[in-house]
Amino acid sequence: MQRIDPVNIQLFLAAAREGSIKRAAETEHIAQSALSRRIAELERSLGVVLFVRSPTGVVLTDAGARALELGRKLNEDLAAFAREVQDLGDRIAGVVRLSASPSAIIGFLPERLHAFRLAHPLVEIALYERSTAESIRACMDDRVDIGIGVAAKAPAGLESWHFASDPLNVVVPAQHPLARRRRLRYAEVLDYPLVVVQQGGALDQDLREQAANLRLPLRQSVAVSSFEAGCRMIEAGLGIAVLPASASAAYAGTRRFARIPLDEPWSHRRLLVYAPYKHPRLRAISALIEALRQSGDAEAMPE
Numbered sequence: 001m002q003r004i005d006p007v008n009i010q011l012f013l014a015a016a017r018e019g020s021i022k023r024a025a026e027t028e029h030i031a032q033s034a035l036s037r038r039i040a041e042l043e044r045s046l047g048v049v050l051f052v053r054s055p056t057g058v059v060l061t062d063a064g065a066r067a068l069e070l071g072r073k074l075n076e077d078l079a080a081f082a083r084e085v086q087d088l089g090d091r092i093a094g095v096v097r098l099s100a101s102p103s104a105i106i107g108f109l110p111e112r113l114h115a116f117r118l119a120h121p122l123v124e125i126a127l128y129e130r131s132t133a134e135s136i137r138a139c140m141d142d143r144v145d146i147g148i149g150v151a152a153k154a155p156a157g158l159e160s161w162h163f164a165s166d167p168l169n170v171v172v173p174a175q176h177p178l179a180r181r182r183r184l185r186y187a188e189v190l191d192y193p194l195v196v197v198q199q200g201g202a203l204d205q206d207l208r209e210q211a212a213n214l215r216l217p218l219r220q221s222v223a224v225s226s227f228e229a230g231c232r233m234i235e236a237g238l239g240i241a242v243l244p245a246s247a248s249a250a251y252a253g254t255r256r257f258a259r260i261p262l263d264e265p266w267s268h269r270r271l272l273v274y275a276p277y278k279h280p281r282l283r284a285i286s287a288l289i290e291a292l293r294q295s296g297d298a299e300a301m302p303e
Contacts, residue, residue, distance in 0.1 A: 009075075099128045133202065146273060169245050
């Protein structure tokens with residue numbers, strides 16, 4: 001068998017992911033003709049056809065589907081090889097895979113990651129935005145090294161540490177009847193139509209569960225996928241919303257909105273750092289966990 005160029009495998013994986021030679025060339029910053037030649041070279045080296053090509057894109061053959069599966073595993077093995085070898089150097093270096101909830105990314109992570117990078121410039125952070133449940137699952141599946149999300153019962157095999165406090169606020173338009181209130185009970189909030197953010201997510205599930213406990217209906221006005229979109233809906237008068245303090249500070253911090261603390265025992269949300277229990281850990285992972293824990297101990301709440 002001819003020698004296989006690892007770059008050709010990377011380009012094959014990109015084309016399989018995109019379902020198109022053209023789109024893969026754009027994402028990989030290479031000429032379309034050059035990428036096509038690279039994949040043809042890989043097919044000659046392997047002695048099989050990996051794609052069925054058409055004007056609308058590419059479809060994997062049976063051999064291509066198997067090559068995709070093995071190529072992904074090879075990618076993971078190469079990444080692990082690089083990470084573990086880099087960990088043996090004189091300085092802390094390598095890639096740390098971090099998955100975090102939207103509220104953690106919006107409210108707390110940017111400044112903390114910046115401080116960490118200043119202290120450890122050779123460490124690269126691969127950041128993924130995921131829900132708490134998805135972040136925990138990614139930790140358990142060894143797809144990420146660290147997860148950040150809402151406090152939850154961690155499965156066996158995961159450790160957790162305090163990251164931040166992120167209590168819930170009620171966000172209303174500035175001229176809303178509730179805008180001058182100092183605090184609000186959830187039963188009062190349920191008198192109004194709600195803008196739901198990230199339907200099915202941890203916060204949405206909590207709010208629906210608490211409404212059921214009160215035996216009151218949750219009247220959904222509209223559902224959106226992001227905190228920013230939710231605040232735009234509130235501004236337009238489509239409803240009010242219960243949001244984390246971090247998100248409401250970021251997107252509803254102007255005079256067009258009022259942010260009122262939700263006065264309920266369950267509204268004091270905590271964010272945790274999660275990580276698979278491993279001993280020893282790679283030094284870059286341990287350093288980031290320690291930095292996030294220390295930042296959590298000295299956190300400043302969003303204003």
